[in-house]
Amino acid sequence: MRVLASLAVATALLIAGTAVAGAASQRPIEAAQRSLSTALTQGMRQDGRAGGAEVVDLNTGQTLFSWSPNVGRVPASVEKLYTTSTALARFGPGATLSTSVLGKGWRDSHGIWHGILYLRGDGDPTFGSASFDRYWYGAGATVQALVAKLTQAGIRGLSGSVVGDGSRFDSLRGTPYSRYQRNIYTQGLLSGLSYDAGFVDLQQTTFQAHPVLFAAQRFLQALRAAGLSASPKTPVTTGRTPAGARLLASIPSPPIAQLIALTNAPSNNYFAETLLKDLGASFGAAGSTNAGAAVVRSELQSVFGITPNLFDGSGLSSSDSTSPRQVIAVLSKMATDSQFVDSLAVGGETGTLEPYMRGTVAQGRCRAKTGTLTGVANLAGYCTARDGHVLAFAFLMNAVGDTDYAHDLEASMAVSLAGYDG
Numbered sequence: 001m002r003v004l005a006s007l008a009v010a011t012a013l014l015i016a017g018t019a020v021a022g023a024a025s026q027r028p029i030e031a032a033q034r035s036l037s038t039a040l041t042q043g044m045r046q047d048g049r050a051g052g053a054e055v056v057d058l059n060t061g062q063t064l065f066s067w068s069p070n071v072g073r074v075p076a077s078v079e080k081l082y083t084t085s086t087a088l089a090r091f092g093p094g095a096t097l098s099t100s101v102l103g104k105g106w107r108d109s110h111g112i113w114h115g116i117l118y119l120r121g122d123g124d125p126t127f128g129s130a131s132f133d134r135y136w137y138g139a140g141a142t143v144q145a146l147v148a149k150l151t152q153a154g155i156r157g158l159s160g161s162v163v164g165d166g167s168r169f170d171s172l173r174g175t176p177y178s179r180y181q182r183n184i185y186t187q188g189l190l191s192g193l194s195y196d197a198g199f200v201d202l203q204q205t206t207f208q209a210h211p212v213l214f215a216a217q218r219f220l221q222a223l224r225a226a227g228l229s230a231s232p233k234t235p236v237t238t239g240r241t242p243a244g245a246r247l248l249a250s251i252p253s254p255p256i257a258q259l260i261a262l263t264n265a266p267s268n269n270y271f272a273e274t275l276l277k278d279l280g281a282s283f284g285a286a287g288s289t290n291a292g293a294a295v296v297r298s299e300l301q302s303v304f305g306i307t308p309n310l311f312d313g314s315g316l317s318s319s320d321s322t323s324p325r326q327v328i329a330v331l332s333k334m335a336t337d338s339q340f341v342d343s344l345a346v347g348g349e350t351g352t353l354e355p356y357m358r359g360t361v362a363q364g365r366c367r368a369k370t371g372t373l374t375g376v377a378n379l380a381g382y383c384t385a386r387d388g389h390v391l392a393f394a395f396l397m398n399a400v401g402d403t404d405y406a407h408d409l410e411a412s413m414a415v416s417l418a419g420y421d422g
Contacts, residue, residue, distance in 0.1 A: 029422050033064060036065065036416055036417070037065055039413065040053065040416060041065075043410070043416075044067045046409055047377075047397055047401070047405060050398040051067065051395070051396055051399075052070075052071050052324045052394075053066070053069070053393070054066050054067070054324040054325055054327075054328050056391065056393075057385075057389050057390075057391055058391065059388075069323060069328075072308070072321035073323065073324075073396040074318055074398050075315050075327070075371055075378060076315045076316075076371030076378050077267045077269075077272075077314060077371040077378075078371035078380045078394070078396070079310065079313070079322070079371070080272045080313070080369060081330055081334075081369050082322075082330065083275055083276055083279075083296055084263055084272070084343060085299075086279060086296045087256055087260060087278070089303065091256045091282070092256065093255060093256055094256070094257070096256070097253040098252050099120070099121055099122060099146060099193070100119075100122070100251075101117055101146065101247075101248045101249045102118045102120060102245035102246060102247050103115060103116065103117055103245060104245045104246070105160060107155065110157070111154050111156030111157065113155050113160065113248075114159045114160055116160050116245075117158060117160065117161075118162075118241040118245055119164050119193065119215060120165040120241045121168060121193025121194060121215070123168050123169060123281060124140075124141055124252075125197065125274040125275075126139070126254060126262075127140065127142070127193075127215075127253070128143065129143060129195075132202060135202055136197075137254075137262060139258060139262070141254075142251070143195070143219055143222045145251050146222075147222045153249050157230060158220075158228065158234060159230075161237065162217075162220050162237075163238060164212040164213055164216030165193060165212070165238070165240055166192035166193035166238070168193075168287045169191060170277075170286060172289070173211070174186055175273055175312045175317065176312050176317045177316035177317045178316075182198075185316060186269050186273060187268060187269045187270035188204075188273075188274075189208065189211045190289075191211040191212055191215075192277075193216075198211045198214075216236050220236055260339070260340070261339075263343070264343040265344065265350055265352070266351050266352065267345075267369070267371075272314040274313075275313060276296065276312065277289060277291075277292050278292070279292040280294070289311075292313060293312060296310055300330070304326075306326040306329050308320070308321060308323075310322070315371060323396075324380075324395075325394075327380045328392055328393075331381065331382065331392040332392055344369055344381050344382075345367065345368060345369070347367070347414060347418075348360070348364065349363065352370040356407065356414075357411050361386065362417070362418035365383055365384045366381065366383040366418055367381050367382050367383075368382070371396075372403055375398065375400055376397070376403065377397045377400050377403040378397060379393075379395045380393065381393065383418045384418065386418065386419055387421045389422070393413075393414070395410045397410070
């Protein structure tokens with residue numbers, strides 16, 4: 001009996017000791033969570049009068065912070081996360097968009113093409129001059145490279161005409177934000193055949209009057225600059241490529257994985273809206289903003305189980321609406337897709353986050369998408385916390401008085417995430 005009693009006492013002490021040790025080990029975790037919650041609450045209270053937020057530890061699935069997470073907010077450019085994740089899934093990371101030269105006619109023994117050359121666009125937002133590409137992208141398809149391929153195919157000159165074909169997209173150059181009219185905030189003219197994003201100048205201050213015609217004219221200039229013969233009176237028009245035209249040369253865009261990086265990190269509205277129309281042309285009813293938006297909404301509902309109000313690709317429209325929890329749903333599932341994660345700006349280092357988080361624990365440890373409109377300042381993405389866990393977060397601040405101040409607040413909140421040791 002004494003032995004049994006001693007064993008019972010020892011067991012009781014062991015259980016009690018384990019419970020005390022367990023409680024002690026929980027205290028630092030609880031303290032870290034309280035500290036994080038306090039920091040994020042302060043940030044939301046300072047400029048989050050019409051804001052929402054959510055933070056989830058992707059390693060454990062635990063929600064670390066919530067602030068009106070189910071209320072729809074204007075996403076601004078955070079909406080690009082929806083456009084680019086859909087483009088990545090539907091096209092695939094290695095897919096490209098081509099700009100091609102097709103011919104109707106014949107080539108003589110001297111390499112002169114007698115007939116019509118069609119310059120047909122496939123919705124590549126990077127196509128244009130080598131100088132424009134060097135200044136803005138450094139990775140795009142250029143008219144000079146296309147002409148080089150044409151000469152490699154044995155074409156040495158043209159006796160006939162040039163036709164520009166931008167029929168992959170509709171003729172609307174803008175988005176719902178501008179009632180589909182050209183607008184400087186779109187950062188380009190939406191066209192199935194685009195040249196230098198629809199701008200006349202390198203600094204992107206003046207739009208082309210007729211982007212498809214402009215592209216065809218510049219193609220003819222590039223032919224002559226490369227030494228191909230063409231009459232000064234060569235007609236240049238626009239139209240559709242006939243079914244019987246022969247493919248002579250083609251130049252691919254950068255792969256989709258690179259296009260979404262050129263979209264997300266610098267927050268390029270033109271790339272986002274072009275990709276949206278590409279989605280509509282390839283997987284929807286037409287190469288239009290409405291058709292592309294329908295494809296994205298379908299993808300979001302079927303794959304991520306969310307139904308945001310989405311009417312464009314860039315988030316310029318104030319009619320767009322999504323909640324922090326919906327953003328987290330996409331971020332959570334896309335966290336293992338390196339092409340998607342790598343497309344985001346890096347805190348203190350690249351893209352729209354280059355000015356923020358410098359010299360803090362968050363520099364190089366947070367990747368995110370900013371979103372800015374009048375009265376709107378948002379930030380959503382990932383931070384690798386001090387404990388090594390990946391935290392997905394969405395901070396959506398609407399009705400803010402000063403967007404710069406709100407972005408500073410969000411950056412400091414991201415620093416708190418990177419410093420979290422739970």
